[in-house]
Amino acid sequence: MYDDSLHDVISESTAALEIPGVLEEVAAYAMSTPGKNEVLSAEPQEDLETVRFYLDFVSELKELISIDGEFHFPGLIPMDRLLVRLDDPSVILDSEEILAISDLLYTIDITLRRLRSLEDRYPLLRDHAEKIVPLNEIRGRILKVLDEQGQVRPDASPGLQEIRNRTRSVRDRIRKRLERTVQDQELSRIVQEDYITLRNDRYVILLRPEFKGLLEGIVHDHSRSGASVYVEPLHVVEFNNQVASLLDEERVEIRRIFQELTGHIRSAREEILQDLAALVWLDAFQARARYAAATKSIPPILVNEGFSILGARHPLLLASLESEVVPMDVVQAPETLATVISGANMGGKTVALKIAGLFPLMVRCGIMVPAREGTRITPFMRIMADIGEEQDIRGRVSSFSGHVLKIKSIFDHVRPGDLVLLDELGGATDPDEGSALAMAILDELIARGARTVVTTHLTHLKAYALSRTDVKNVSVEFHSVTLKPTYKLLYDLPGESHAVVTAERLGLPDRIITAARNYLDRSAGGSSQLLESLRIKLSEIETLRDSLERKGTALQAELDDVRSRREDLIEGLRREAVELMRKAEKEITDLQISLKSGKLKSGREPRQALYNIRQDLQEKLGTPLNREVAPPDVGSRVKIKSLGREGIVKNILDNGRVDVTFGRVTVRADTEDLIVLDSGSGKKSSSKMERIGVDIPFANPQWEVNVIGHRTDDAIPLVDKALNEAVLSGLPSLVIIHGRGTGRLKAAIREYLAQHALVKDFQPGDPQSGGEGVTVVTPISE
Numbered sequence: 001m002y003d004d005s006l007h008d009v010i011s012e013s014t015a016a017l018e019i020p021g022v023l024e025e026v027a028a029y030a031m032s033t034p035g036k037n038e039v040l041s042a043e044p045q046e047d048l049e050t051v052r053f054y055l056d057f058v059s060e061l062k063e064l065i066s067i068d069g070e071f072h073f074p075g076l077i078p079m080d081r082l083l084v085r086l087d088d089p090s091v092i093l094d095s096e097e098i099l100a101i102s103d104l105l106y107t108i109d110i111t112l113r114r115l116r117s118l119e120d121r122y123p124l125l126r127d128h129a130e131k132i133v134p135l136n137e138i139r140g141r142i143l144k145v146l147d148e149q150g151q152v153r154p155d156a157s158p159g160l161q162e163i164r165n166r167t168r169s170v171r172d173r174i175r176k177r178l179e180r181t182v183q184d185q186e187l188s189r190i191v192q193e194d195y196i197t198l199r200n201d202r203y204v205i206l207l208r209p210e211f212k213g214l215l216e217g218i219v220h221d222h223s224r225s226g227a228s229v230y231v232e233p234l235h236v237v238e239f240n241n242q243v244a245s246l247l248d249e250e251r252v253e254i255r256r257i258f259q260e261l262t263g264h265i266r267s268a269r270e271e272i273l274q275d276l277a278a279l280v281w282l283d284a285f286q287a288r289a290r291y292a293a294a295t296k297s298i299p300p301i302l303v304n305e306g307f308s309i310l311g312a313r314h315p316l317l318l319a320s321l322e323s324e325v326v327p328m329d330v331v332q333a334p335e336t337l338a339t340v341i342s343g344a345n346m347g348g349k350t351v352a353l354k355i356a357g358l359f360p361l362m363v364r365c366g367i368m369v370p371a372r373e374g375t376r377i378t379p380f381m382r383i384m385a386d387i388g389e390e391q392d393i394r395g396r397v398s399s400f401s402g403h404v405l406k407i408k409s410i411f412d413h414v415r416p417g418d419l420v421l422l423d424e425l426g427g428a429t430d431p432d433e434g435s436a437l438a439m440a441i442l443d444e445l446i447a448r449g450a451r452t453v454v455t456t457h458l459t460h461l462k463a464y465a466l467s468r469t470d471v472k473n474v475s476v477e478f479h480s481v482t483l484k485p486t487y488k489l490l491y492d493l494p495g496e497s498h499a500v501v502t503a504e505r506l507g508l509p510d511r512i513i514t515a516a517r518n519y520l521d522r523s524a525g526g527s528s529q530l531l532e533s534l535r536i537k538l539s540e541i542e543t544l545r546d547s548l549e550r551k552g553t554a555l556q557a558e559l560d561d562v563r564s565r566r567e568d569l570i571e572g573l574r575r576e577a578v579e580l581m582r583k584a585e586k587e588i589t590d591l592q593i594s595l596k597s598g599k600l601k602s603g604r605e606p607r608q609a610l611y612n613i614r615q616d617l618q619e620k621l622g623t624p625l626n627r628e629v630a631p632p633d634v635g636s637r638v639k640i641k642s643l644g645r646e647g648i649v650k651n652i653l654d655n656g657r658v659d660v661t662f663g664r665v666t667v668r669a670d671t672e673d674l675i676v677l678d679s680g681s682g683k684k685s686s687s688k689m690e691r692i693g694v695d696i697p698f699a700n701p702q703w704e705v706n707v708i709g710h711r712t713d714d715a716i717p718l719v720d721k722a723l724n725e726a727v728l729s730g731l732p733s734l735v736i737i738h739g740r741g742t743g744r745l746k747a748a749i750r751e752y753l754a755q756h757a758l759v760k761d762f763q764p765g766d767p768q769s770g771g772e773g774v775t776v777v778t779p780i781s782e
Contacts, residue, residue, distance in 0.1 A: 035283030054366030075103030416449030
């Protein structure tokens with residue numbers, strides 16, 4: 001547990017490494033506002049097992065999304081305040097709030113059903129389903145009371161139904177009396193229109209102002225022009241009073257119904273909060289998976305010492321999209337305790353420094369990192385950094401003093417295994433004194449067992465790194481021809497600041513540049529020329545290595561392609577040959593039957609002809625037509641790969657085929673087309689009696705298809721495919737989940753179904769299965 005000063009150091013370091021900005025980028029991939037807020041509030045985890053779990057969970061989601069699409073959360077909206085209100089037992093939710101709860105319960109239901117339907121290859125997602133409590137009973141109660149627009153149903157309760165029936169009866173009597181009044185010939189000159197309407201929930205008719213003396217009544221309103229008045233005749237006043245009384249009863253009954261519904265919701269408040277948290281958490285981690293897919297991020301290998309971040313791209317540079325981000329390898333071997341990065345300004349020193357600290361923080365937040373496979377990261381639990389300008393004019397703190405104060409606070413808390421990042425160590429003061437202080441700081445950090453990465457321009461500090469085996473020099477590459485940084489890191493070589501080259505590029509006179517180079521060589525004892533020569537050679541070697549790697553990768557890809565095409569060609573020919581043999585076997589069997597019946601005389605032995613055909617084909621292909629695959633046991637549960645269907649092995653034939661039963665249908669399949677799921681009794685049938693079966697190209701049918709979140713142009717092909725598969729597979733019905741939304745997707749799908757030749761009938765789902773949010777289709781029977 002942190003004390004306050006340590007917490008401040010860690011928090012300031014985390015902010016300096018820009019993890020809040022990365023969280024904003026990830027949060028943009030959340031489907032809901034609560035999911036987005038959950039990402040933004042993420043904190044680096046301190047338990048290593050939790051970090052591993054987070055990364056594994058994101059990996060499962062990333063794979064699932066790539067294969068089967070994303071989770072959608074249509075009813076996931078901020079509900080904290082609504083649910084907190086339920087703490088007050090006097091609170092009664094209104095129809096809009098109850099409908100919002102109903103939408104949330106629907107989202108909970110569809111999410112839970114999908115999680116439970118996942119294959120065993122997604123164990124963490126399947127386990128997440130256990131955190132969600134089914135609440136269909138409460139949603140069922142809500143749907144019995146409210147329709148999809150939030151209006152109270154007439155049959156919401158027996159009492160309400162009885163009140164509305166009575167109200168309807170009284171209103172019918174009022175209308176009939178008023179109709180007789182407006183149609184009375186004696187009153188025709190004062191009746192403005194044959195028009196009955198409501199004012200203040202009371203039935204009135206429209207008369208001329210001079211109606212007085214001809215009809216007794218109460219004036220409720222005047223038209224804008226003043227030419228008409230809305231009058232309630234006295235002979236319907238009592239009936240209108242009855243309607244008003246019944247409406248009061250109705251309001252009381254609806255309040256009672258809402259109070260009862262609120263009570264049921266209140267009793268399940270904890271379960272709703274639990275389910276809400278589970279959905280928000282799932283959305284937040286799906287955002288991580290979607291971000292990983294968009295940025296081509298990977299889960300790193302977690303190690304205990306050092307780091308090797310390969311092909312790293314800073315997430316905020318990726319987000320800027322201003323130019324292509326150059327990948328860099330940021331490496332500190334386990335035996336290296338400090339890394340000194342030097343080189344030209346704007347060459348990538350600080351980016352490399354930040355990547356060394358940012359990527360472990362991302363991993364601890366469950367976020368994959370934009371790097372290459374093989375990246376290895378220590379998830380440092382304490383990262384302390386001094387990055388950026390520390391000058392405070394008002395506080396009379398110079399830039400140098402600010403850095404020293406920050407480093408002092410780091411030394412107050414640093415311990416073995418911590419990661420310390422120091423930008424421009426020893427800068428903002430006299431170079432000799434700054435170098436001496438920087439070397440002393442590195443000595444102390446190494447002595448305390450901390451891992452350190454620093455950036456510098458100080459020559460003495462580069463020499464310090466050369467003199468120690470546990471400190472490594474790294475430079476940012478500077479192209480000798482273009483005189484610009486390449487943003488690549490060169491290891492085991494100190495970098496030059498290239499101040500003279502930069503000044504020359506910016507146009508200082510040649511005489512000044514020449515004099516500067518002379519002063520530089522004399523002060524460095526000619527070492528600058530030697531370093532430049534070494535750097536050029538190293539750069540040439542690096543370029544050659546990259547070229548060889550690219551050529552090797554290209555050759556390997558070509559070789560893999562040739563092998564793949566060869567295998568595909570052989571496999572295609574083999575399958576064609578097998579099909580030809582099957583046809584030949586059938587023809588020969590027919591011929592044998594004809595011979596036995598006496599319709600044909602015996603000629604050349606048919607089986608010998610078949611054998612000769614088989615031998616010729618095998619010699620031509622250079623591979624057996626049938627692979628030697630051990631048949632499964634009778635009773636084994638198997639999956640036929642080509643059909644995507646599971647069944648039970650009923651019989652094993654002599655020709656390398658087996659009979660597999662799906663319900664009432666038996667399919668004959670090759671043993672090489674089978675995946676054994678569960679072994680049977682081990683008894684193999686040797687009977688040559690053939691059951692009547694068929695080779696049916698089953699589709700892989702779905703009982704339901706979810707198109708929520710799809711545009712109409714994308715949704716219609718998915719519906720068409722599912723409908724075709726349902727008909728081919730003999731499904732009695734198909735459920736299309738399209739949600740309510742604006743209603744446009746629902747209307748487009750139903751219009752399409754109305755014209756589809758394979759549709760016998762379709763209708764909305766019942767309230768328990770989604771109501772107007774789903775359409776249940778009855779396909780035609782084959």
